[in-house]
Each structure stands twice: as C-alpha cells, then as structure tokens.
Amino acid sequence: MKKILGPMRKAIEDFNLIDDGDKIGVGVSGGKDSMLLLYALKLYQRFSPEKFELEAFTVDLGFEGFETKAIESYCESIGVPFNLKKTNIKNIVFDTRKEKNPCSLCANMRRGAIHNSLKDRGFNKLALGHHGDDAIDTFFLSLLYEGRINTLPPLTYLDRKKIYIIRPLLYVSEQDIKNSIEKNNIPIVNNPCPADKKTKREDMNKLVHKIYKEVPDARNRILTALNNEKGLRLWFS
C-alpha cells in the first residue's frame, strides 16, 4: 500500500483535504477506485494527525444485479459503517425519459442522492475515488470537446449543500490502484449500467495512451502542468 498511502498523504497535505473533527463519507460505487480509496482512508485514519470519522455511502441506482451486499460485507470486514441509498434513477433516466445520452442526467441525480445522504447523517466531506489518470482524461475532454481548460479539483466547496468534495487519490495512478486491489484482495462489485465502459471518457483514455506511446514521459509532464501555476500563460491576465 506504500504506493497508495504515500501519494495520498501528500495530496491530503498539499491541498489541506482533511481537518480535525471532519466527518468524511466515501462515495463507494463498488468499483476499484472507490473500494481502494475506502481501504486507504481507513488505514490512513490510524496515523493521521487530524482525527476524523469515516463511513461509506453507496447509491443504488436501481440496476438489476448490483451486489450491494458485497460492498456491505467488505465495509464490515474493515470496520467502516456502511450507508445505502436506494433510488429509482435507472427507471427515470432509461425507462421514463429514455435519454439518448443518459450519463449526464444519471450522474447529476446520483450526485444529488449522495450529497443528501451525507447531509442526512451530518457528514461534511465527500471523498471520491478519482485518480491522476481521471484528471488527465478530464483535462483533455474539456479541452477537445468543450474548449476550456479544466480538470478535477482536489478540493471543492458546494455552497448550496454546505459540503466539501475531496479527491485524495489525484496523485495516485490507475495502474497502482489495480495492483493494490490485487495485492490486498479487495473485492470489486460489477457495475451493471449498460453505458459503463462505452463513454467518451473511455475513448479519451485510449487517445491519451496513444500520446504516451509517441511522447516519452508525457504523463508526468501533463500532471506537472496541472499543478504548475507559474507556468500558466494564456491570453488573458
């Protein structure tokens, strides 16, 4: 877990992600990123200078075959309280509204549900499993499809909901997450969404990997650029 805990601790320190007395809810989809984040934060809790509470929050979107029991058992095995919010988001998005591009409405509704679950439990921070490679994919998606320079921020405050969103794994690579999942026998729960792995994000990930083949060390330089305020030079002041 060194390759996870080291960079995660650095991100927590660099971006001041955790304060004493925080109540942190981890958004757990059952996928590798959030399952690993949950385990890593549980380990970090032991030696963190800031004392914080930790619980898992899962939103069941209503797809058949979503094994929430497996997430619950894993949480129990590592001693993290588990919260489940059942919703009918799948019915609204796919059956009632028959959305052609379901991902954005679904993600919006999922965010709403998870923020409300946290608020109901009196939690003030939501930790998400996004890692460095997600930040790079988001950067290129925004640049090439939206014409803006943007990526996933480590810390955001949602004024309307009065909760902070934190992303402690932004210094961690997807490959290191995959390796840790295997080494630590962390179970993964299958995502039954029909749009999973068929998104623009997946296409962007393939494009980015083509760049890595052409330009040695491009990945590290892109990550450096995302955090290089002094190197920012655009057309406005």
Ligand SMILES: Nc1ncnc2c1ncn2[C@@H]1O[C@H](COP(=O)(O)OP(=O)(O)OP(=O)(O)O)[C@@H](O)[C@H]1O
């Ligand atoms: N159903 C859900 N319930 C709770 N949190 C969720 C849910 N779906 C996603 N999240 C949170 O939002 C983050 C980003 O979601 P996204 O759908 O992009 O998943 P991902 O990048 O495949 O990550 P993961 O491997 O954790 O599924 C996840 O890492 C997790 O923290």
